Amino acid sequence: MKKLVFLFLILSFFLTSCEKEDTPELPVVQRTVFVYMPWSTNLLSDFQNNIDDMEIAIKKGILKNERVLVFLSTTSKDATLFELQYKDGECIRHTLKTYENPAFTTAAGITSILNDVKSYAPANGYSMIVGCHGFGWIPSSSSTRGIDQRMHWDSQGIYRTRWFGGKEFKTDITTFAKGISDAGLKMEYIMFDDCYMSCVEVAYDLKDVTHYLIGCPTEIMAHGMPYEDMCVYLLGTVDYASICEVFLDFYQNYERMPCGTIGVTDCSELDELATIMKEINSRYTFESSIMGSVQVMDGYLPAIFFDLGDYVTKLCPDRDLLDKLEVQLKRTVPFKSHTEYFFTMAKDVYRGEIIKINAYSGITISDISTNNDTAKKAETAWYKATH
Template sequence: MKYTQYILILLLSIIFVSCRKEDNEPDITERTVFMYLPWSTNLTSYFYDNITDLEKAIAEKGLEQEKVIVFMSTSSSEAEMFEIVYNKGICKRNILKEYTNPQFTTETGLTDIISDMKSFAPAESYSMIIGCHGMGWLPVDYSSSRTKEIFKYHWEYTGRPMTRFFGGLSAEYQTDIATLAQSISNNDIKMEYIMFDDCYMSNIEVAYDLRYVTNHIIACPTEIMAYGMPYALIGKYLLDKNPDYQSICNEFYSFYSTYKYPYGTIGITDCRELDNMASIMKIINSILSFDSSKEELIQPMDGYSPVIFYDFADYVKNLCGENDDTYAAFTEILYKVVPYKAHTEKFYSASSINPIPISTYCGITTSEPSYNKKANNYTNTSWYKATH
């Protein structure tokens, strides 16, 4: 009898301890949206506005099966992670963790930050919003000769409207795309989408590097004004379990077509189609060579000289030349790769005196034909290796 009582007490103790452990663990929610804002020097005030605008969307929609976690660099050496909590029409920011010298440019450091997000808000699915400066696929430039170069990045121009490398204004605050991809993979996460609120990130080379860690990429093929994405308008779609990507494009266009600087471009990339795109491009590259004399015929998507980013479809059209069937096979896949897009009549670039007209637009860029010295490492990209 005593033995039976002992067993019963032991079982009750185990159940009690298990219940206490479960009570201390966060509930698994349906969706977690992670807003990631690493140190970007002159964009901090815009980030606060972006968060406030997202809270407006949350107040309109409410939060049911969603959580919103924000990592925000408040200075070059400090950051905080907080949850936006909604209750009775009011949004509050609950601090979850404070950071000193977060190593967000390294695989280990970024892996840990994403792990923190995952532990604070475990979910059935995740999405990520990244706000900072951007420079497409270009790797972080640690060169000591940088100061001797004549080349100026778009964020180095003064006296012009400001636009938004993946990170800050110097190499110590910039993160390579491969590091982002590996850090997400290390956490065993595949995002529903990664939205880059940065310049030049709707780029075939970037998307290919991220194809296994996200289903979709929302990004701009050109520069985006410092205001960034119109979160108050698109936030409700970003929070949905099944984001309405067409509406995101529509609201983006609606906002920027009437903004004081009426320049904006956006594209939605379905990363699940990128292996098919790489296959068709490998076939095209095996039978055709680009005529460099046609470079000036391609739609530029930046204001640099020489151009770094070109409209992807227009490049392939000039590559194919008279091979209409080949180009048709390409476009059939392209419509699946970029199913949604929008643009104003012109795009703005801080490195160009005047806004640049858009005559043809597919929503994603490539640097394949560029002879700008900043694209010298192009043959080292995963996209180039997969398509040649």
């Protein structure tokens, strides 16, 4: 009997050893950058162009101690997770997993995808790039528009701009935040390559799951971010100032439509910004008769997104309190850039329109909007924290 027990122990040891050899632990890199491109109706070709531009950048040997994983939906039911790898002067795509009917509009589905990323590419830190349509903080259940009402992502004209997840596949920001939180992650940055995502309501919802938020306060052209030149600043030690400079240089010279806006929000500063805003709101009420004087950042009628800084200058007559807010706002949005005009397809989805930027803080707010789509603004975490 003792011999049998001894033989069993020896056999168990070898079996355990073999199992460990078959599933070696993956090396932990400094950062994994996750490019998330769920199904977005009419943007697939633009996403593919974005990935091509990332490959051009990676061919230059910019990857040091980072990995780049891409989740790309090619239909509403099919998606692939693959890695962009540098090898012998080329960038190759290494498929890691395929998905059927991924639940990318649910928190559980997002958590599952992020757990896959962690499993395939363990890292000391993570960042996330999101390519989709975007509509800021507006929840999918808020849209009161009829089936014939066209939106900025419905563009059929010669110029197109970029609902987070597509027209029929919308992901609420609160759902997105829970998906990241449930995966146990806090990103170094989340960059939205989408329209209207640099807004204070979005940033406040995401402040516990990312250190920085990069996004556009207006619409962004369908081309998206200029990854060929921007990638080097998104990897390694992130250079937020250069990200904004590259963006501005690209869109100032963009032949199709030279318009673009970008802002970088330091989410650690948002609580202090909310504290000052709460004091302002407790003392002053916005005079609706001067709404037309506030810088709008969209083409909707009535407008949905307003420049946050310009709005507060019209709300708060107390110079000392306003100065305090302006100082904090610069800390909250330390990097930003914009062209002279922004472009919108919201007014005319066949031709579009350009609107002059007279005031710019790199982030928007919807507090004074009377648009039906903002009916639930008082339910946002930002509004509750500031009123």
